Amino acid sequence: xxxxxxxxxxxxxxxxxxxxxxxxxxxxxxxxxxxxxxxxxxxxxxxxxxxxxxxxxxxxxxxxxxxxxxxxxxxxxxxxxxxxxxxxxxxxxxxxxxxxxxxxxxxxxxxxxxxxxxxxxxxxxxxxxxxxxxxxxxxxxxxxxxxxxxxxxxxxxxxxxxxxxxxxxxxxxxxxxxxxxxxxxxxxxxxxxxxxxxxxxxxxxxxxxxxxxxxxxxxxxxxxxxxxxxxxxxxxxxxxxxxxxxxxxxxxxxxxxxxxxxxxxxxxxxxxxxxxxxxxxxxxxxxxxxxxxxxxxxxxxxxxxxxxxxxxxxxxxxxxxxxxxxxxxxxxxxxxxxxxxxxxxxxxxxxxxxxxxxxxxxxxxxxxxxxxxxxxxxxxxxxxxxxxxxxxxxxxxxxxxxxxxxxxxxxxxxxxxxxxxxxxxxxxxxxxxxxxxxxxxxxxxxxxxxxxxxxxxxxxxxxxxxxxxxxxxxxxxxxxxxxxxxxxxxxxxxxxxxxxxxxxxxxxxxxxxxxxxxxxxxxxxxxxxxxxxxxxxxxxxxxxxxxxxx
Amino acid sequence: xxxxxxxxxxxxxxxxxxxxxxxxxxxxxxxxxxxxxxxxxxxxxxxxxxxxxxxxxxxxxxxxxxxxxxxxxxxxxxxxxxxxxxxxxxx
Numbered sequence: 001x002x003x004x005x006x007x008x009x010x011x012x013x014x015x016x017x018x019x020x021x022x023x024x025x026x027x028x029x030x031x032x033x034x035x036x037x038x039x040x041x042x043x044x045x046x047x048x049x050x051x052x053x054x055x056x057x058x059x060x061x062x063x064x065x066x067x068x069x070x071x072x073x074x075x076x077x078x079x080x081x082x083x084x085x086x087x088x089x090x091x092x093x094x095x096x097x098x099x100x101x102x103x104x105x106x107x108x109x110x111x112x113x114x115x116x117x118x119x120x121x122x123x124x125x126x127x128x129x130x131x132x133x134x135x136x137x138x139x140x141x142x143x144x145x146x147x148x149x150x151x152x153x154x155x156x157x158x159x160x161x162x163x164x165x166x167x168x169x170x171x172x173x174x175x176x177x178x179x180x181x182x183x184x185x186x187x188x189x190x191x192x193x194x195x196x197x198x199x200x201x202x203x204x205x206x207x208x209x210x211x212x213x214x215x216x217x218x219x220x221x222x223x224x225x226x227x228x229x230x231x232x233x234x235x236x237x238x239x240x241x242x243x244x245x246x247x248x249x250x251x252x253x254x255x256x257x258x259x260x261x262x263x264x265x266x267x268x269x270x271x272x273x274x275x276x277x278x279x280x281x282x283x284x285x286x287x288x289x290x291x292x293x294x295x296x297x298x299x300x301x302x303x304x305x306x307x308x309x310x311x312x313x314x315x316x317x318x319x320x321x322x323x324x325x326x327x328x329x330x331x332x333x334x335x336x337x338x339x340x341x342x343x344x345x346x347x348x349x350x351x352x353x354x355x356x357x358x359x360x361x362x363x364x365x366x367x368x369x370x371x372x373x374x375x376x377x378x379x380x381x382x383x384x385x386x387x388x389x390x391x392x393x394x395x396x397x398x399x400x401x402x403x404x405x406x407x408x409x410x411x412x413x414x415x416x417x418x419x420x421x422x423x424x425x426x427x428x429x430x431x432x433x434x435x436x437x438x439x440x441x442x443x444x445x446x447x448x449x450x451x452x453x454x455x456x457x458x459x460x461x462x463x464x465x466x467x468x469x470x471x472x473x474x475x476x477x478x479x480x481x482x483x484x485x486x487x488x489x490x491x492x493x494x495x496x497x498x499x500x501x502x503x504x505x506x507x508x509x510x511x512x513x514x515x516x517x518x519x520x521x522x523x524x525x526x527x528x529x530x531x532x533x534x535x536x537x538x539x540x541x542x543x544x545x546x547x548x549x550x
Numbered sequence: 551x552x553x554x555x556x557x558x559x560x561x562x563x564x565x566x567x568x569x570x571x572x573x574x575x576x577x578x579x580x581x582x583x584x585x586x587x588x589x590x591x592x593x594x595x596x597x598x599x600x601x602x603x604x605x606x607x608x609x610x611x612x613x614x615x616x617x618x619x620x621x622x623x624x625x626x627x628x629x630x631x632x633x634x635x636x637x638x639x640x641x
Contacts, residue, residue, distance in 0.1 A: 027568065029609045047613060049633050052570035082641055097569040341639055412629060413637040421632075423639050473627060 002147050002291040004112045012109040019043050020102035044115030049416050054093045055118040060128035060146040061089035061367035065354040070111040072350035085343040089367045121162045123153035127169045129177045130368040136324045140189045142172040144288040163240035164248040181213045181489035184250045197221045203254030206455035210491045211251045214259040226278040231270035295362040300327035302380040314398040333373040334397040338430045341423045342408040343371030352393045360386050402439040404430045411451030418451035420468025420475040444525045461485035463527050465492045482530045493535050514541040557618040561587040562598045564611035584634050
């Protein structure tokens with residue numbers, strides 16, 4: 001795990017002091033809200049429906065037990081005893097007081113954490129694959145590259161006031177577990193002629209104009225990565241629209257210019273602006289990679305303990321995957337327990353997890369963009385003990401990748417932008433499909449729910465996407481089908497008129513019945529069937545003879 | 551603040567600057583309970599806008615807004631209902 005340098009520490013502590021002073025001036029009336037708002041946003045502080053909300057960065061989703069304990073402490077002391085893990089691997093506190101925020105930031109800085117660039121029109125937290133460094137088919141661990149980009153992008157003077165926010169994801173293998181293709185820039189580590197470099201994608205995003213990123217470079221040598229990013233961002237800064245917030249993201253610029261024209265502008269800037277100081281040499285790379293070495297795991301023949309306990313066996317089957325070092329497993333912890341808001345963890349759960357990670361996983365925890373957690377290095381022989389421990393904390397729900405493992409934004413329960421609630425919908429789905437065997441029969445299925453068109457719940461790329469809408473003061477839910485956030489990224493298609501909250505479960509049942517009817521064999525999943533038969537069949541079954549009026 | 555207003559009767563609401571909590575304007579000043587909030591007729595809006603502008607300047611509140619009431623005097627929109635009574639889910 002990356003450890004802060006003295007410079008990093010200085011930056012963070014001076015930022016806390018700066019913000020403390022800004023809050024003081026605000027409370028004394030020396031700064032108006034208009035003047036203060038951009039300053040608080042630069043420190044991750046929003047004003048939401050009921051209260052302030054503080055978004056804290058978890059760079060590329062990696063946490064130590066010490067950091068998780070600190071987050072739990074903050075949740076208890078300054079908030080309401082819980083936190084919400086987001087779809088960009090961050091954590092949000094929903095109830096902090098403005099007065100307390102400088103102190104919260106000070107607490108965070110003591111464990112090398114902060115809230116810088118978690119808001120505003122700048123380069124946001126770099127996100128990555130939650131299995132980075134853990135799988136055999138990976139070309140290279142993407143986390144060191146995330147760190148290199150994080151260092152370059154933090155307080156970058158030219159990119160602090162971009163036309164709009166800017167999100168970058170980096171992955172290290174063909175499988176995309178980071179929704180890389182719906183980011184402003186997506187980087188995939190690739191190998192060509194024994195040389196490792198990057199495949200570069202640009203102009204992806206969700207929101208009101210969902211677009212899959214286009215490939216701008218098939219291969220970029222490693223040493224050029226920062227110069228090339230600088231060229232893309234410069235082009236965006238120069239050409240991106242600032243007159244219309246809805247047309248300001250880079251995806252719109254790429255769409256309007258066309259990828260070839262955009263590419264030629266980037267390449268021109270790349271050749272013109274390339275700066276020797278931004279070229280990364282092997283020594284720099286090696287130094288950063290040094291922070292991300294695996295813990296001392298010794299390959300062994302330990303097997304996963306067999307127990308005559310169905311619940312445990314389900315959990316092993318659903319939530320546990322092999323580590324690249326034989327004898328170890330990666331344990332995925334679902335934050336989608338029945339009746340709980342997706343992505344939420346209480347401070348007690350966080351404290352327990354910190355202790356569990358110290359005992360079972362070298363004090364390391366990962367956050368996934370699907371709002372779950374990961375214990376990355378667990379000895380096979382400890383799995384039963386670990387499961388028992390997680391069960392006590394209500395952290396052993398066996399539903400990874402199944403219908404109840406929904407992604408869900410905070411929706412109108414918290415968010416000032418939302419047009420409908422999303423968490424109650426997720427809870428209804430969990431309640432209705434709570435039986436594990438029933439979920440297994442449905443198979444792999446990603447339901448993603450957003451409470452508004454801004455798509456924080458990634459509904460566009462859900463196999464089944466649900467978008468909450470306000471129709472004359474009533475909550476309605478529009479369904480999209482066939483989306484994917486993986487390497488085969490696809491934007492879902494709207495199936496037809498929206499449904500009321502009361503009709504939504506029946507609609508999902510009908511969609512699943514169509515899937516089951518056309519499924520050729522046990523292993524054919526929802527998305528494969530959808531791609532084979534198209535939306536028409538689903539539409540027909542869904543709207544013909546709907547039992548209640550839609 | 552008045553530009554998009556529809557309806558006849560409103561409550562004046564805001565967030566407290568220091569804590570961020572939702573507050574309503576009552577005869578005794580700002581309160582976290584909407585029960586005693588003053589019901590404001592549409593032709594009184596300007597007067598209450600001045601009050602909220604003053605309290606914004608005094609750093610008591612931020613983000614003031616008028617909350618529309620229905621014919622029975624209840625908060626009209628779901629968003630404002632949630633804002634008044636809190637989240638609809640169990641943590």
